[in-house]
Amino acid sequence: MIDLKIAIVFFSATDVTRTYAKDIQEELHNRGCKAQLINVTTYASRQESLPVDDFDGFIFGFPVFGDFAPSVINEWLPMLDGKGKKCATFFTYGARTTGYAHFHTKLLLEEAGFRVQFTAEFLGRHSFNVAGWRVLPHRPDERDFVVAREFAALAIERFASDTSEVFRLQKPFRYDQTLELMKQQQKSAERGWTHPVRAIEECQMCRLCETECPTQAFDADTGLSDPLTCIKCMHCIYICPDKALKVDERMKDAYNGFLNDCHLTEEMMDAKMSKIITEARQAAF
């Protein structure tokens, strides 16, 4: 029996990434490892230090937001000290693309002192489904969980091995230009109309929208989110017990534009498969 202690560190706004994290945790337990979930979705949770010394290996699971891991995660990773610990990453995505997420996150983790062994991408319903989109409403399903369990098995094998994998990813096409563009967009004052607001009077003021917001963007008193800091992750809408929050109706209407722009149909999206990536490849565009 392999006696490994593994941390599964994840961000999850609408529970897709958390569902995979829990499934991987269960598989690690079934295979005799200790596995602990560390949820870094809220702002407060990322202020605590990561107990790197307590674990033999780390699994980092993040959703893809606009071709990268969430911006708050990209800002948080450089503050960690990986102390040479082995890790693996997985990304959940809503059928469009994982974009630059594998490559960029790997760079950040390596700069922070982790040794990245492999990565994976798992399909899931789109966060914007809470606003009327219909991307993969039934994923993850058994097809995806089979791959997630293989991912857990590979993590044990790689983390227990005395040698470290040389795992390279090719720099994706237009990575430098896109990174620069992303940084400029984050600084820009114009962030669109897709940030949630409170829409109805029936609110018991539990303040979860405010306390659970990944970026401290929501103000429960005014019922407004700050368009500059809101990352449109939909977490507040998803967790509101009163269903009191919503985004502008234009978000729902944007669904057909998304399908057209990405040249996707609902059948094409459902045909996509989750996968483990263990060797260099060009990012899928």
Ligand SMILES: Cc1cc2nc3c(=O)[nH]c(=O)nc-3n(C[C@H](O)[C@H](O)[C@H](O)COP(=O)(O)O)c2cc1C
């Ligand atoms: C702001 C934002 C941007 C997104 N960008 C992408 C993307 O670039 N590619 C993609 O396939 N899915 C994209 N998605 C969908 C999420 O990656 C997907 O739904 C993910 O599984 C959500 O995970 P979570 O519920 O754990 O937060 C985006 C979602 C949001 C909220």
